[in-house]
Amino acid sequence: MHINILAGGPTELLPNLKEYLGEDELWVGVDRGVYTLINMNITPKIGFGDFDSVSNEEYRVIEKHVKAMRRYKPEKNETDMELALNWAIKQNPDLIRIFGASGGRLDHFLANVQLLTKPLLENNHVKIFLIDNQNILSLKGPGSYKMRKRADKKYVSFVPLTLNVKGLTLEGFKYPLNDCHITIGSTLCISNELISDNGTFSFSEGILLVIRSTD
16 A cells, blocks of 8 residues: 655645555545645545634635545644654555655755654654655665666665764765765765666665655
């Protein structure tokens, strides 16, 4: 099972969500993202949020289409996205995709990126991707990973999310590395490219933000 979560970010930054429809795809709406899904003729299984970003008329439309709703007061300890992601992780899916979580307010975007650490910190192996029309973001813990070349996502960047990332090795890339130590704030691994159909990256310590992008 795949769980797709749509938040209330700018709709112009969304990829084509129709590419993510199928029997194994379960949709979740977050705040205004619920209303956006309904307008795209995608009915979410469940909706989360305080819904302070929709009008009363829009919320009536939401209630009409979505049977399972979890509405919260604006004064709470978690963001709407965190509440939705916590629920999604508990469903034990094979992967989770998050849309509508970039662009707009930077505080929400940075918080959403940090939410990707949840499976790593909880020793849960579910894969989570944050996706917009230009980027695919994921977080990786120590280990070795294969990466396939994509014509639509030419650039690959590796950004330290912890103070240190140790033993970073890149093979099959335009700018290879061997057992390199990088620290938070380093731009050494920005805008790399795969030169082979497949490449690998590995490291022994830290957390890496992996970003695949197109101009």
